[in-house]
Amino acid sequence: MQTNAANEELVREFCTAFSRRDVDELLGYFADDAVYHNIPLAPAQGKDAIRATLETYVPGSPEIEFVTHHLASAGDVVFTERTDKMTFGGKQVTLPVAGVFEIQDGKIKAWRDYFDLQQFMNPS
Numbered sequence: 001m002q003t004n005a006a007n008e009e010l011v012r013e014f015c016t017a018f019s020r021r022d023v024d025e026l027l028g029y030f031a032d033d034a035v036y037h038n039i040p041l042a043p044a045q046g047k048d049a050i051r052a053t054l055e056t057y058v059p060g061s062p063e064i065e066f067v068t069h070h071l072a073s074a075g076d077v078v079f080t081e082r083t084d085k086m087t088f089g090g091k092q093v094t095l096p097v098a099g100v101f102e103i104q105d106g107k108i109k110a111w112r113d114y115f116d117l118q119q120f121m122n123p124s
Contacts (some may be wrong), residue, residue, distance in 0.1 A: 004073040007103040011078045013065040014108065015100075023054045031107040040117035061086040076103045081085075 002010075010012040014029045027047055030036075036050045037043035044053040058064065063086065070081040087093065095115050102110040 001028075002076070002103060002106060004075070005077060007078050008071055008073050008107070010106065010108070011071065011080060011101050012068065015068055015080065015082065018058070018064045018066050021058050021061065021064055023051060023058050026054055026058070027051055029108050030111075031104060031109045034108055034124060035110045035112075037110070037112045039112060039114045057086065057088055061088060063087060076109075077101070078103060 010029070014026070017025055017029070020030045027050065030047055030050055032047055033045075034047065034050060035043050035045050036053055038053075044050045065083065065096075066082050067083045069083065070079075072079050078101040080101070081099075082097045082099060084095045084097050085093070098114045100110075100112045101108055101116075
């Protein structure tokens with residue numbers, strides 16, 4: 001079992017990695033049977049499904065930044081309060097997000113993001 005500090009650092013590194021927009025790098029943070037669930041949408045189960053989800057927005061956004069405002073952990077669970085900034089469909093999106101990560105053996109086993117889907121789909 002990793003320490004809270006190690007789990008927190010893994011999540012910080014993962015969030016920072018989004019700015020490099022490298023889907024293969026991002027997939028390296030996940031366990032093979034991980035789940036990525038943007039709560040308003042259906043969950044992506046396993047690396048192939050996670051890749052497909054990431055491919056919908058990572059390569060097409062010329063710039064991505066996850067700004068972490070707060071991060072806390074208890075055991076293998078890490079909570080983040082973030083503002084995710086990206087371009088989606090040619091529009092700048094600035095999205096408040098609450099994220100929950102479950103870490104197992106130094107990899108992300110589950111990632112759930114809670115956000116307003118309408119704000120994502122209809123940026124101002």
